[in-house]
Amino acid sequence: MLKILELYPNYIVLLVTLAIWTGMILFLAQIERRLRKLEHSFAERTQTEISEEGTRDKTT
Amino acid sequence: MMKYAYYILGILVGLGIGWGKGIIHFSRLRSVLTVFFLFLGTTLAIISPIAGTFNDLIRANLQGEKILPWVLVPPQGVNVQDSTVQDISGQRVKAVLNHTFNAVMANSIQKTTLIKAHTKSNEEVEITDYITAPPIILPHIPSLGEKARIMFFHVPLAWIGFIAYVITMIFSIRFLIAKSDYHDRVAYSSAYVGTAFTVLAYLSGAIWARFNWGHFFNWDMRELSVLLLLLIYAGYFILRSNITNEQIQQRISATYATIAGIAAAFLIFILPRLTISLHPGSKDDTTIGPILSPQQDALDVTKAVIFSLMLAGFSLLFTWLLSIVTRYMLLKKRLDSTNHA
Numbered sequence: 001m002l003k004i005l006e007l008y009p010n011y012i013v014l015l016v017t018l019a020i021w022t023g024m025i026l027f028l029a030q031i032e033r034r035l036r037k038l039e040h041s042f043a044e045r046t047q048t049e050i051s052e053e054g055t056r057d058k059t060t
Numbered sequence: 061m062m063k064y065a066y067y068i069l070g071i072l073v074g075l076g077i078g079w080g081k082g083i084i085h086f087s088r089l090r091s092v093l094t095v096f097f098l099f100l101g102t103t104l105a106i107i108s109p110i111a112g113t114f115n116d117l118i119r120a121n122l123q124g125e126k127i128l129p130w131v132l133v134p135p136q137g138v139n140v141q142d143s144t145v146q147d148i149s150g151q152r153v154k155a156v157l158n159h160t161f162n163a164v165m166a167n168s169i170q171k172t173t174l175i176k177a178h179t180k181s182n183e184e185v186e187i188t189d190y191i192t193a194p195p196i197i198l199p200h201i202p203s204l205g206e207k208a209r210i211m212f213f214h215v216p217l218a219w220i221g222f223i224a225y226v227i228t229m230i231f232s233i234r235f236l237i238a239k240s241d242y243h244d245r246v247a248y249s250s251a252y253v254g255t256a257f258t259v260l261a262y263l264s265g266a267i268w269a270r271f272n273w274g275h276f277f278n279w280d281m282r283e284l285s286v287l288l289l290l291l292i293y294a295g296y297f298i299l300r301s302n303i304t305n306e307q308i309q310q311r312i313s314a315t316y317a318t319i320a321g322i323a324a325a326f327l328i329f330i331l332p333r334l335t336i337s338l339h340p341g342s343k344d345d346t347t348i349g350p351i352l353s354p355q356q357d358a359l360d361v362t363k364a365v366i367f368s369l370m371l372a373g374f375s376l377l378f379t380w381l382l383s384i385v386t387r388y389m390l391l392k393k394r395l396d397s398t399n400h401a
Binding site: 009010011013014017018021025028029031032035036038039042046 | 086091094095098099102103106107127380381384387388391394395398
């Protein structure tokens with residue numbers, strides 16, 4: 001293992017750094033997906049409430 | 061100066077594309093380009109060989125550096141008659157004859173070659189390894205050597221951290237004028253992400269300092285001033301979390317962030333330049349470091365391009381994080397107000 005580090009130090013550092021970037025990007029993409037889902041459902045909920053209120057106003 | 065144009069372009073491309081559609085909207089282009097610039101910049105910054113001249117090699121050897129720089133040998137740089145090798149600057153040294161010397165000689169007939177060598181004396185070297193020069197080569201920076209690679213991470217993180225605090229100040233002022241929730245949340249999110257960037261810059265700087273100056277913390281003026289800056293923004297978060305009335309919280313934190321922005325500029329640009337310190341740009345420093353120095357030996361296009369790629373990558377990452385945090389905060393506010401209603 002240490003022999004590999006001595007032979008290819010830059011490639012090992014590159015591999016570790018890219019692995020960190022990949023982990024971070026995947027984590028951010030996951031948060032982004034959840035956030036968009038939440039935003040979407042909240043927008044839908046608000047839309048439903050507005051239309052329900054409109055219907056109630058008309059009936060009264 | 062061309063290299064300053066590259067840096068400004070890197071930041072403008074990053075912030076421009078990242079902010080393009082507005083910070084409260086999802087942008088696929090922003091995410092894709094973050095990955096592209098970060099991966100490309102990181103790869104080039106880490107695997108590009110660092111090459112210099114025989115003088116750099118001799119100096120690095122005298123300083124006891126573990127990894128000696130490659131030496132750039134132009135085509136036809138090897139003379140078989142007197143067994144000498146010439147570097148890119150024109151300096152010629154005698155080489156110990158061995159099979160690697162013969163291989164370098166064969167390779168350098170038409171191609172630019174990079175050689176690894178041990179110095180026997182100031183006039184004689186023993187070549188141990190060689191490769192055909194790749195198209196991208198980083199310049200050797202005296203006294204930094206291989207450690208210079210961390211510069212491509214530490215400096216952009218620190219610069220974007222400061223830009224984040226400027227954005228906090230701008231949006232705090234805009235909040236004080238317009239009293240909009242959006243401005244308040246962007247200011248708060250920017251301080252949040254900016255602090256994360258500054259902490260990462262501080263940690264990467266500490267690692268660099270350990271290998272370059274001997275200790276993680278050296279009581280250097282810039283280290284102290286950035287620590288003070290982090291404490292100022294810690295105060296901002298504590299202040300914000302301890303006021304329950306939302307209107308007062310927004311108004312006081314916006315005023316605080318405006319003053320903190322001015323303090324940040326003083327702590328970053330003025331205080332470290334008034335005192336003697338280890339960082340480039342201090343009172344006793346004749347240059348302003350390998351990134352900003354206008355001197356001939358610090359002007360390298362490859363270095364400037366890779367640095368601007370990293371600036372673009374980190375700027376895009378900043379806008380992506382800022383977008384996520386701002387949208388989360390705005391959504392939370394809307395959910396809270398719906399639940400209260």
